[in-house]
Amino acid sequence: MSDPIIHVERDGAVAIVTLNRPEALNALNRALRMEICRVFEELKADPDIRAVVLTGSGRAFTAGVDLKEAGQTGFALGADGSDIDIAQALGAYPWPIIGAINGFAITGGFELALMCDVLLASEHAKFADTHARVGIMPGWGLSQKLSRLIGISRAKELSFTGNFLDADTAERWGLVNRVYAADELVPAARKLAHEMAGCDPVLLRGYKKMIDDGFAMPFGEALREEIRRSAAHAASVTAESVEAARKQVTERGRGLN
Structure with missing residues (x-):
C-alpha cells in the first residue's frame, strides 16, 4: 500500500497536515490539489479541530504546480474547477491555518503559503515567484497578497526577477513571523496552534473572519x-x-x- 499524499495528524484541537510527495518536492499535481481540498473540507466539518498546521515532507513545502502535468491539462489553475479550488478551500476554512514552511515554496507553492494566516519558517525555507520566468500568470492570489504583506516594491522585485528569498530576509521583510532550526519548526507551529485553539471558539472564528473581511x-x-x-x-x-x-x-x- 502506497503512502498517502497527505498525512493528517490530530493532536487535541490541532491538526498537522503534511504534504507528502517528497520525491516530487510536493509538487501540486491534480491529485494533491484535490486531496488538499478534501482534507480541509473534512477538517472544517470536524467539531474538535480549531487550528491547522500545514507543512511539507522532505526538502520542500511545495515546489508549486506540477508543470509536466499542467502541460497536458492546461495552465489556467485559478480556474481549475470547483472540485479542486484550493484557494477557495483554504479561504473558507474558519479556523487559523499556520504555514510551517520547511523548505522550498516556489510559485504555486508560494501562493499556497500565502493562503495561510500565519507563516513560520525553517532556516532552510526559500520562497520564489517564477511565474514571469515560466510564462504563467498567477491565479491563486499572489499578485495581490504579496504586495500587501511586504510592500509593492519588494513584491515587484521578487515577481519580476524570480529570485529566491531566504528565510532570514523573509522574516526581516515581514513575510514570516519567525525562523526556526529545521527540527524546531513543526513543534513551534504546533505550540502556536494550540495557543490559538485555546481561545474562545466563537471569538476565534469571528475575529479571523473580521480581520480577513476587513483586509479586503x-x-x-x-x-x-x-x-x-x-x-x-x-x-x-x-x-x-x-x-x-x-x-x-x-x-x-x-x-x-
Whole structure:
C-alpha cells in the first residue's frame, strides 16, 4: 500500500497536515490539489479541530504546480474547477491555518503559503515567484497578497526577477513571523496552534473572519464594519462571562512568569 499524499495528524484541537510527495518536492499535481481540498473540507466539518498546521515532507513545502502535468491539462489553475479550488478551500476554512514552511515554496507553492494566516519558517525555507520566468500568470492570489504583506516594491522585485528569498530576509521583510532550526519548526507551529485553539471558539472564528473581511475593504469601511460587528457581539456578552475570562487570562499570565 502506497503512502498517502497527505498525512493528517490530530493532536487535541490541532491538526498537522503534511504534504507528502517528497520525491516530487510536493509538487501540486491534480491529485494533491484535490486531496488538499478534501482534507480541509473534512477538517472544517470536524467539531474538535480549531487550528491547522500545514507543512511539507522532505526538502520542500511545495515546489508549486506540477508543470509536466499542467502541460497536458492546461495552465489556467485559478480556474481549475470547483472540485479542486484550493484557494477557495483554504479561504473558507474558519479556523487559523499556520504555514510551517520547511523548505522550498516556489510559485504555486508560494501562493499556497500565502493562503495561510500565519507563516513560520525553517532556516532552510526559500520562497520564489517564477511565474514571469515560466510564462504563467498567477491565479491563486499572489499578485495581490504579496504586495500587501511586504510592500509593492519588494513584491515587484521578487515577481519580476524570480529570485529566491531566504528565510532570514523573509522574516526581516515581514513575510514570516519567525525562523526556526529545521527540527524546531513543526513543534513551534504546533505550540502556536494550540495557543490559538485555546481561545474562545466563537471569538476565534469571528475575529479571523473580521480581520480577513476587513483586509479586503477600504480602511474607513473596515473600521465601520468592526464597530458594527463589535456592537452585535456585545449584546451576547455578560459581566459574569467577562469576569470568568479575565480570571483565566490572569492565571495564564501568572503561568508564563
